[in-house]
Amino acid sequence: xxxxxxxxxxxxxxxxxxxxxxxxxxxxxxxxxxxxxxxxxxxxxxxxxxxxxxxxxxxxxxxxxxxxxxxxxxxxxxxxxxxxxxxxxxxxxxxxxxxxxxxxxxxxxxxxxxxxxxxxxxxxxxxxxxxxxxxxxxxxxxxxxxxxxxxxxxxxxxxxxxxxxxxxxxxxxxxxxxxxxxxxxxxxxxxxxxxxxxxxxxxxxxxxxxxxxxxxxxxxxxxxxxxxxxxxxxxxxxxxxxxxxxxxxxxxxxxxxxxxxxxxxxxxxxxxxxxxxxxxxxxxxxxxxxxxxxxxxxxxxxxxxxxxxxxxxxxxxxxxxxx
Amino acid sequence: xxxxxxxxxxxxxxxxxxxxxxxxxxxxxxxxxxxxxxxxxxxxxxxxxxxxxxxxxxxxxxxxxxxxxxxxxxxxxxxxxxxxxxxxxxxxxxxxxxxxxxxxxxxxxxxxxxxxxxxxxxxxxxxxxxxxxxxxxxxxxxxxxxxxxxxxxxxxxxxxxxxxxxxxxxxxxxxxxxxxxxxxxxxxxxxxxxxxxxxxxxxxxxxxxxxxxxxxxxxxxxxxxxxxxxxxxxxxxxxxxxxxxxxxxxxxxxxxxxxxxxxxxxxxxxxxxxxxxxxxxxxxxxxxxxxxxxxxxxxxxxxxxxxxxxxxxxxxxxxxxxxxxxxxxxxxxxxxxxxxxxxxxxxxxxxxxxxxxxxxxxxxxxxxxxxxxxxxxxxxxxxxxxxxxxxxxxxxxxxxxxxxxxxxxxxxxxxxxxxxxxxxxxxxxxxxxxxxxxxxxxxxxxxxxxxxxxxxxxxxxxxxxxxxxxxxxxxxxxxxxxxxxxxxxxxx
Numbered sequence: 123x124x125x126x127x128x129x130x131x132x133x134x135x136x137x138x139x140x141x142x143x144x145x146x147x148x149x150x151x152x153x154x155x156x157x158x159x160x161x162x163x164x165x166x167x168x169x170x171x172x173x174x175x176x177x178x179x180x181x182x183x184x185x186x187x188x189x190x191x192x193x194x195x196x197x198x199x200x201x202x203x204x205x206x207x208x209x210x211x212x213x214x215x216x217x218x219x220x221x222x223x224x225x226x227x228x229x230x231x232x233x234x235x236x237x238x239x240x241x242x243x244x245x246x247x248x249x250x251x252x253x254x255x256x257x258x259x260x261x262x263x264x265x266x267x268x269x270x271x272x273x274x275x276x277x278x279x280x281x282x283x284x285x286x287x288x289x290x291x292x293x294x295x296x297x298x299x300x301x302x303x304x305x306x307x308x309x310x311x312x313x314x315x316x317x318x319x320x321x322x323x324x325x326x327x328x329x330x331x332x333x334x335x336x337x338x339x340x341x342x343x344x345x346x347x348x349x350x351x352x353x354x355x356x357x358x359x360x361x362x363x364x365x366x367x368x369x370x371x372x373x374x375x376x377x378x379x380x381x382x383x384x385x386x387x388x389x390x391x392x393x394x395x396x397x398x399x400x401x402x403x404x405x406x407x408x409x410x411x412x413x414x415x416x417x418x419x420x421x422x423x424x425x426x427x428x429x430x431x432x433x434x435x436x437x438x439x440x441x442x443x444x445x
Numbered sequence: 446x447x448x449x450x451x452x453x454x455x456x457x458x459x460x461x462x463x464x465x466x467x468x469x470x471x472x473x474x475x476x477x478x479x480x481x482x483x484x485x486x487x488x489x490x491x492x493x494x495x496x497x498x499x500x501x502x503x504x505x506x507x508x509x510x511x512x513x514x515x516x517x518x519x520x521x522x523x524x525x526x527x528x529x530x531x532x533x534x535x536x537x538x539x540x541x542x543x544x545x546x547x548x549x550x551x552x553x554x555x556x557x558x559x560x561x562x563x564x565x566x567x568x569x570x571x572x573x574x575x576x577x578x579x580x581x582x583x584x585x586x587x588x589x590x591x592x593x594x595x596x597x598x599x600x601x602x603x604x605x606x607x608x609x610x611x612x613x614x615x616x617x618x619x620x621x622x623x624x625x626x627x628x629x630x631x632x633x634x635x636x637x638x639x640x641x642x643x644x645x646x647x648x649x650x651x652x653x654x655x656x657x658x659x660x661x662x663x664x665x666x667x668x669x670x671x672x673x674x675x676x677x678x679x680x681x682x683x684x685x686x687x688x689x690x691x692x693x694x695x696x697x698x699x700x701x702x703x704x705x706x707x708x709x710x711x712x713x714x715x716x717x718x719x720x721x722x723x724x725x726x727x728x729x730x731x732x733x734x735x736x737x738x739x740x741x742x743x744x745x746x747x748x749x750x751x752x753x754x755x756x757x758x759x760x761x762x763x764x765x766x767x768x769x770x771x772x773x774x775x776x777x778x779x780x781x782x783x784x785x786x787x788x789x790x791x792x793x794x795x796x797x798x799x800x801x802x803x804x805x806x807x808x809x810x811x812x813x814x815x816x817x818x819x820x821x822x823x824x825x826x827x828x829x830x831x832x833x834x835x836x837x838x839x840x841x842x843x844x845x846x847x848x849x850x851x852x853x854x855x856x857x858x859x860x861x862x863x864x865x866x867x868x869x870x871x872x873x874x875x876x877x878x879x880x881x882x883x884x885x886x887x888x889x890x891x892x893x894x895x896x897x898x899x900x901x902x903x904x905x906x907x908x909x910x911x912x913x914x915x916x917x918x919x920x921x922x923x924x925x926x927x928x929x930x931x932x933x934x935x936x937x
Contacts, residue, residue: 299550302539306547309536316496316530318522318551318594374538 129297132376136289143282148275155278159346161387162281163339167360168367168379169288170335175365176373177295178328179308184241185364187225187248188218188333190356192340194258197266197350207272211280211341218337222330230325233311242361249356263351271345281342288335289376295328296376304328363391366405369412372419381420448509448525449473450495450598450629455504455514457487457494457653459829464490465501466653472598477630479640481664482650483833483861488633489531491650492600495631496528497521508597522551525597529604531633533587537576541567544575544586548593557593564622565589566615581612585619592623599623600631605639606858610730617642635861694757696721696850696881697742697773701751704741711737713905714751719850719881724872726892726913727885729902735885736778738902739854742883743775744768755850774848778855778885780839784828788819791827791838795845812841815871833864840871850881857888869895893917 147155167185175181192214199210225244232240253261272280295301306314307321315321344350363386371382390408394401416423450472457465464487472478480488493499495506497518506514513521527548536544542558545567549558562568565585570578575586584604591599605616613636620643624630634640640647640661647664649657657670664670695718704712712734719725729735740746742753744765752761755771769775774795783791789809796808813820816837822830827838836856843851853872857865869891876882886892893899893913901909901916909916 299546302543302547303550305539305543306536309538310534312498312518313530313534313536313590314547315518316498316522316528316534317548317590318519319547320517320519 126297129293132293132297133290136286136293139289140282140286143286144279147278147282150275150278152274155274156346159278159281159342161383162278162285163342163346164363164367164387165380165383166281166285166288166339166342167336167364168371168383169285169292170332170339171361171364172368172373172375172379173292173295173335174328174332176368176375176378177292177301177308178304178325180325180328181238181365182241182329182332183238183358183361183365184225184245185336186356186358186360187241187245188222188336189340189343189360190248190252190350190352191218191221192337193344193350193355194252194264194340195337196341196344197264198258200266200270201264207270207345208280211284211338214341214344215334215338218340219330219334222333223326226326226329230322230329242358245356245358245361249352249358252352252356259351261352263349263354265349266344268348271348273345277342277345280345284335284338284342287338289380291331291335292376292379300324300327362405366409368419369409370420372421375419375421378419378421385420448511448597449507450526450631451505451507452491452495453505453507455491455494455506456502457490457499458502459490463653465494465504467504468650468653468655470648470655472629472631474597475627475629476646477624477632477644479632479634479644479647479661480650481634481640481647482656483863486650487653488650489602490653492528492602492631492633495521496526496600498528519551522594522596525552525595526600527591527594527596527598528600529587529591529602531602531604531606533583535575535578535583535586537574539575540572541575541578541586542571545571545589545593548590549595551594557595561589561593565592565619581608584608584616588619588623596628598629598631600633602633603635605634605636612730613638693720695719695754696723696756697883698754699738699742699751700754702738702741702748702753703750704737704746704748706746710749711905712741712902715902715905715907716751717900717907717910719883721849722876722879722881723898724876724882724884724896726896726899727883727902728887728889728892728899728916730887733902734905735902736854737905739775739777739852739883739885742768742852743773769846772847772849774843774846774851776839776843776851776853776856778858780832780835782827782830782835782838782842784826786827787824788827788830788838789823791842792819792845795842797846808845808847812844815844815874816841831864833860833867836860836864836868837871840868840875844875844880848880850883851875852883852885854885855887856884857886857891865891890917 150158167189171182171185195214195217196210199205199213200207205213229237229240229244252258258264295304303314303319303324306317306319307324311321340355343355347354367382367386368379369382370386371380372378390401390404394404412419452468452470455465455468468491480491482488490499494501497513497516501514504514505512508525511524513524513526516524536547539547542562545558545561559568562571565588567582567585567589570582578586588601588604601620605613608616617639620630624643630643632639632644645660647659647661648655649664649670657664657667659667697719699718700716702712702715703710715738717725727735727738737746741748744763748761752759754760755768755773758771760768760771783794792809792812793805796805818834819838819841822834827835830838840853840856856868865888872882872895884892884896893916896913898911899909899913899916900907
């Protein structure tokens with residue numbers, strides 16, 4: 123079958139990258155470690171969105187709900203129980219998955235734009251719930267016990283592991299029969315069902331899996347910021363950034379979100395850190411331009427520029443005019 | 446591979462329409478059965494209900510010892526029943542091979558993918574994205590995917606529709622090869638040849654109920670069947686009118702037209718004209734450029750070279766809404782009625798915006814005069830009409846602007862002969878009122894019987910222009926349709 127070799131190569135490259143990340147982490151400046159952690163968190167959230175939207179066609183605007191779920195789960199667990207930070211990350215993923223499974227009951231009845239609006243509504247509802255949940259600090263949120271959370275090298279290593287999990291899951295989706303079925307249901311759901319694809323099961327698994335990853339990223343965010351609040355971790359910006367980063371790089375590909383995260387973070391988020399409104403404006407414009415002129419993202423532009431000959435060979439042949 | 450397909454007392458209702466009213470059907474292992482009937486008889490609904498796309502209101506579907514009618518669609522497929530739809534539904538972003546692989550996973554027989562691709566003659570295109578396939582290959586892919594699920598019963602919904610000549614031969618040969626592997630076949634088909642050459646037994650549906658069952662020959666002799674399915678049999682005779690005076694100024698003049706999409710040139714240097722009151726046929730195989738020609742005339746496709754003039758006004762680059770004001774009306778391929786609006790509302794939308802109520806009533810009356818069935822169904826949602834009725838509505842809607850020129854794109858596509866008869870009689874009436882008609886068709890003989898003049902497009906070029914009657918004895922038609930028409934490989 124095609125792709126087996128590619129899959130092995132991708133898996134090996136991923137493993138090497140993760141090991142290198144873990145190995146070089148201690149030697150880096152604290153500022154670089156922090157930057158690395160931030161980028162890897164964004165990568166995880168973008169890749170989780172990519173699995174859901176890029177591969178399975180389920181366009182979500184609900185990433186913020188699971189970043190918040192993960193961050194609050196980790197924060198509350200460390201503040202009120204004696205479990206360790208690593209267990210708290212696992213718990214964050216589990217609770218995010220559980221919430222996703224519950225939200226699946228109403229949300230997975232919806233399709234297309236309705237699903238998107240539904241996920242946005244769910245994320246706004248989560249933000250409102252957290253704002254009014256006094257035990258968890260209400261609008262001002264909560265502060266994590268500083269002596270029990272990882273920082274510096276350990277935090278960066280945690281981010282590497284979480285991002286590697288996201289990349290690994292994406293690679294699985296990219297090269298497996300499961301992922302192929304997702305592509306089929308993305309392209310035409312009734313036809314996929316008619317060919318034996320268990321549509322609901324595939325949508326459910328993708329939705330929950332993506333949410334678990336996002337929840338684990340949320341725990342890392344909580345450790346990095348030390349304090350979590352509804353306006354921070356449940357901000358719709360998380361959802362928008364995920365969409366932007368995945369789309370700019372190239373949704374539906376393994377490497378696209380890696381490129382996109384880097385481009386968007388360096389090109390926009392950092393440069394415009396002090397100009398919040400301008401940043402939104404520029405991000406919005408970029409999103410429109412990408413969707414209009416490069417719907418397959420920067421990765422596709424690069425591939426096309428690099429392989430003009432191969433492109434000519436795969437051009438659609440004549441006879442493809444709309445009948 | 447065994448198991449008898451048994452359908453018992455199947456009922457399905459959509460809103461006010463009883464699509465299936467108690468259908469019983471047995472398909473023995475390895476048998477091939479065809480379901481025929483006029484448009485709206487419930488044929489596609491029957492197949493979709495068996496496949497799980499619709500849930501039956503009443504009745505049962507069994508395959509061997511398994512009851513299927515309560516299962517979700519993917520479980521039905523895994524149980525051994527697959528459906529190739531009338532309108533192909535490819536996964537456009539996946540390659541042809543991956544399209545088939547998805548299907549092959551249904552029952553865990555991944556090894557058959559290459560065999561299926563070869564059998565369906567898609568092996569040379571396996572690595573292309575499905576979005577790049579032409580119509581015939583899309584149909585092959587639809588069949589290939591259904592076949593790849595390794596079905597005990599393969600259901601084919603009009604897979605030969607829109608094919609002619611060699612393409613039709615190939616489609617029949619493909620179905621036969623599939624049948625030879627021992628699978629049961631259940632076909633819905635309008636094309637008599639396909640039915641006669643493949644199946645041993647025919648079930649005739651009308652208004653959701655079986656009205657006859659037997660061998661193809663028995664069915665062909667059954668008078669009741671002839672009546673519902675073929676109309677009264679005399680309908681195909683045409684009433685040829687004297688040609689309009691040739692001296693008159695052309696209503697539509699297309700000169701040296703070139704148009705295309707992206708890298709593809711779909712139309713090269715095409716010239717034709719339509720004089721007032723005349724019927725001009727445009728013929729050609731799939732992909733010949735017929736729809737592009739319509740699109741260029743109506744402004745939906747950007748013209749690269751040449752000119753289009755209507756009543757002496759140059760409109761080559763005019764926006765579509767301005768063209769509508771010049772006395773042209775367009776009846777697009779695939780009907781395109783507004784499904785969520787009523788029949789009357791659809792018609793109203795075809796009329797100019799500011800029209801006095803009295804005038805609107807007059808125009809509605811004119812349309813109802815030509816299509817009485819639309820008057821009966823004025824308050825019904827257009828989406829609930831049968832295919833033939835929707836086509837009538839589409840023509841009626843075009844007439845509401847009182848055009849001098851009516852452009853019809855493939856109005857007989859996918860319709861039962863009796864519905865086509867009705868439409869062609871209506872076209873004659875419309876033409877009798879002085880409306881010129883540009884008739885784009887695949888249905889050659891029907892179209893030529895009606896038209897004064899004809900043009901043949903073959904792969905984007907005009908290969909014939911002249912009296913319609915002469916074309917029936919001209920090789921050019923054969924050449925345009927059958928000679929090189931299956932050659933979709935030519936890259937520009």
